[in-house]
Amino acid sequence: MLDQSDSYVTEDGRTIGGVVMEMKNITLRFGGVVAIKDISFDIREGEIRAIIGPNGAGKSSMLNVISGFYVPQEGEVFFRGKPRPQMRPYEVAQQGIARTFQNIALFEGMSVLDNVMTGRLNHMKAGLFQQALWKGKAEKEETENRELVEKVIDFLEIQHIRKTPVGRLPYGLKKRVELARALAAEPKLLLLDEPMAGMNVEEKEDMSRFILDVNDEFGTTIALIEHDMGVVMDLSDRVVVMDYGKKIGDGTPDEVRNNQAVIDAYLGVAHD
Amino acid sequence: MFYREAGDFKVSYQEDSQTFPIKFDRVRYYVVLAVAFGLIPFLINDYWANAILLPFLIYSIAAIGLNILVGYAGQVSLGTGGFMAVGAYACYKLMTTFPEVSMFIHVILAGGITGLVCVLFGLPSLRIKGFYLAVATLAAQFFLVWLFNRVPWFYNYSASGQINAPERDVFGIIITGPNAPSWATYLFCLIFLTLCAIVARNLTRGTQGRSWMAIRDMDIAAEIIGVNPLRAKLTAFAVSGFFIGVSGALFFAIYLGAVEVGEAFGITKSFLVLFMVIIGGLGSIFGSFAGAAFLVLLPVVLKVVGVDVLGWPTDIVAHFQLVIVGALIVFFLIVEPHGLAQLWRVAKEKLRLWPFPH
Numbered sequence: 001m002l003d004q005s006d007s008y009v010t011e012d013g014r015t016i017g018g019v020v021m022e023m024k025n026i027t028l029r030f031g032g033v034v035a036i037k038d039i040s041f042d043i044r045e046g047e048i049r050a051i052i053g054p055n056g057a058g059k060s061s062m063l064n065v066i067s068g069f070y071v072p073q074e075g076e077v078f079f080r081g082k083p084r085p086q087m088r089p090y091e092v093a094q095q096g097i098a099r100t101f102q103n104i105a106l107f108e109g110m111s112v113l114d115n116v117m118t119g120r121l122n123h124m125k126a127g128l129f130q131q132a133l134w135k136g137k138a139e140k141e142e143t144e145n146r147e148l149v150e151k152v153i154d155f156l157e158i159q160h161i162r163k164t165p166v167g168r169l170p171y172g173l174k175k176r177v178e179l180a181r182a183l184a185a186e187p188k189l190l191l192l193d194e195p196m197a198g199m200n201v202e203e204k205e206d207m208s209r210f211i212l213d214v215n216d217e218f219g220t221t222i223a224l225i226e227h228d229m230g231v232v233m234d235l236s237d238r239v240v241v242m243d244y245g246k247k248i249g250d251g252t253p254d255e256v257r258n259n260q261a262v263i264d265a266y267l268g269v270a271h272d
Numbered sequence: 273m274f275y276r277e278a279g280d281f282k283v284s285y286q287e288d289s290q291t292f293p294i295k296f297d298r299v300r301y302y303v304v305l306a307v308a309f310g311l312i313p314f315l316i317n318d319y320w321a322n323a324i325l326l327p328f329l330i331y332s333i334a335a336i337g338l339n340i341l342v343g344y345a346g347q348v349s350l351g352t353g354g355f356m357a358v359g360a361y362a363c364y365k366l367m368t369t370f371p372e373v374s375m376f377i378h379v380i381l382a383g384g385i386t387g388l389v390c391v392l393f394g395l396p397s398l399r400i401k402g403f404y405l406a407v408a409t410l411a412a413q414f415f416l417v418w419l420f421n422r423v424p425w426f427y428n429y430s431a432s433g434q435i436n437a438p439e440r441d442v443f444g445i446i447i448t449g450p451n452a453p454s455w456a457t458y459l460f461c462l463i464f465l466t467l468c469a470i471v472a473r474n475l476t477r478g479t480q481g482r483s484w485m486a487i488r489d490m491d492i493a494a495e496i497i498g499v500n501p502l503r504a505k506l507t508a509f510a511v512s513g514f515f516i517g518v519s520g521a522l523f524f525a526i527y528l529g530a531v532e533v534g535e536a537f538g539i540t541k542s543f544l545v546l547f548m549v550i551i552g553g554l555g556s557i558f559g560s561f562a563g564a565a566f567l568v569l570l571p572v573v574l575k576v577v578g579v580d581v582l583g584w585p586t587d588i589v590a591h592f593q594l595v596i597v598g599a600l601i602v603f604f605l606i607v608e609p610h611g612l613a614q615l616w617r618v619a620k621e622k623l624r625l626w627p628f629p630h
Contacts, residue, residue, distance in 0.1 A: 067496060069496075088495070089492075089495045090498050090499060090501070094498050098496075101493065101496075105490050105496075106490070106493070107485060107486050107488075108489055108490075109485060109489050109555065110482070110486075110489065118497055118499075119497055121482065121483055122497075128475075128480060131474060131479060131480050132474055132475055139286065141479070142286075142478060143284075143286055146285040146288075181497065
């Protein structure tokens with residue numbers, strides 16, 4: 001179990017538990033290019049953790065390391081207190097880590113319902129023969145998981161497009177469906193890669209509300225990358241700031257906002 | 273007007289996820305089954321069985337198999353002919369080695385063997401995609417045909433190099449060889465087609481189908497939500513291979529009776545089944561039926577129109593047939609790239625509102 005000794009309660013009454021995921025001295029190189037240089041940080045249970053930084057800072061690479069797409073050359077990833085061996089992305093998903101993508105990665109040919117149902121794949125164990133006959137476990141599982149998926153669909157307010165093929169939906173709704181798919185997996189850790197990219201103010205407000213609700217109601221731990229500073233500062237409990245593959249700041253939004261290195265990275269600084 | 277789902281309410285998720293959620297569809301499905309099982313066997317004659325019904329049933333099974341691989345799992349295959357040959361030769365070896373075992377078991381075993389062979393040739397799909405995979409499966413096509421031509425064990429060292437289906441019966445009714453009554457062969461194939469279609473539908477509407485479609489639509493995203501790409505692709509090859517093997521076994525044992533591998537299961541067969549799937553509609557079980565019906569019926573219709581109605585010489589009609597079938601395929605793909613199944617869906621949308629389209 002997690003070490004809960006240093007858990008605390010936030011101002012708005014949520015309990016932040018022990019460390020769920022810890023990145024220790026991660027270094028990731030692509031040939032000669034160093035994408036991430038010796039970065040360590042942790043994500044605590046129940047918190048919203050933001051990763052910010054200018055373009056090309058290595059934020060998405062960091063998320064890809066967590067979700068198993070990239071294997072870092074150095075450093076270790078600890079998940080729930082144990083060092084994580086090298087894994088394929090689907091094995092990471094089976095551990096309870098779900099994510100969304102910066103540019104939407106939905107299954108365009110399938111309906112919204114089927115897309116969200118794919119999020120339940122790891123929880124459905126019926127064998128090929130049971131499924132072929134649509135008997136016993138296969139049918140039971142389908143119904144049980146459908147109930148849970150419908151809850152997620154209700155929660156994200158996408159009931160009306162349940163049976164619509166995803167390819168026909170507008171951008172904002174697609175982002176929401178992608179979040180629904182990740183949520184349907186009941187993840188222990190949810191990674192969001194720019195959930196609000198390309199949205200207007202209203203859609204951003206909706207999305208922020210959903211993220212807060214997810215965190216509040218299900219207690220899901222969330223790590224997100226976002227460029228909109230207002231959103232990040234409002235949503236997150238703690239923020240990691242990256243620049244050119246290095247960590248230049250880490251702390252509460254207020255601490256980060258007043259960090260000189262962070263201000264320099266964002267506003268630029270005169271080199272003399 | 274003719275087609276309505278209004279007032280058809282679902283009160284449970286089981287009802288919502290059934291094969292035909294709309295009552296009208298369900299009733300029509302039972303009517304089709306009743307006609308196919310209860311009426312056609314009494315009306316059938318040799319011409320109808322051999323020219324239309326048997327090829328339609330058998331190609332439908334093959335098209336369903338290929339549709340699972342290409343349409344649902346997104347893995348292009350040009351090896352269908354070769355895999356059908358595996359089914360045929362497996363069935364032949366089983367029939368001659370175990371003459372007393374029921375044909376049902378032989379055909380199913382032949383399907384299983386083909387499934388395994390298909391998995392073997394599906395292994396490259398883990399590394400290569402799209403056109404490159406198509407080329408890799410093309411290798412399977414040529415290799416398998418070569419194998420069945422060159423290794424005499426497969427055709428029991430017969431002098432002609434052909435395989436001939438010995439006479440076998442099911443429950444006392446002869447179903448292979450020249451003495452088999454057409455209604456019996458028809459029913460035998462129909463049973464397999466019905467079972468295959470139901471199994472295919474069950475697989476594609478559930479978890480397995482969703483993981484196939486996930487791999488097809490975006491393999492990276494599929495992997496991130498926990499689809500094991502290796503398993504998803506190889507099960508697609510296995511299930512697809514099973515259906516194609518069953519169709520190959522039936523094609524040889526029930527329909528042709530005697531087979532020379534290069535002729536019956538050559539590359540043209542691969543393309544024929546692929547055309548059926550594309551014209552019928554990728555990712556649709558109904559489309560597999562529609563595509564098979566289209567490509568089986570079209571030459572027959574053209575022949576009847578050309579020879580019997582217009583009175584042209586047979587050889588000219590035979591040549592025209594190829595030209596027209598080719599042209600129609602191109603025409604179809606331009607007008608409706610998503611195949612007959614899509615055309616059917618559009619027609620249903622229109623019928624729902626007819627005669628007041630607004």
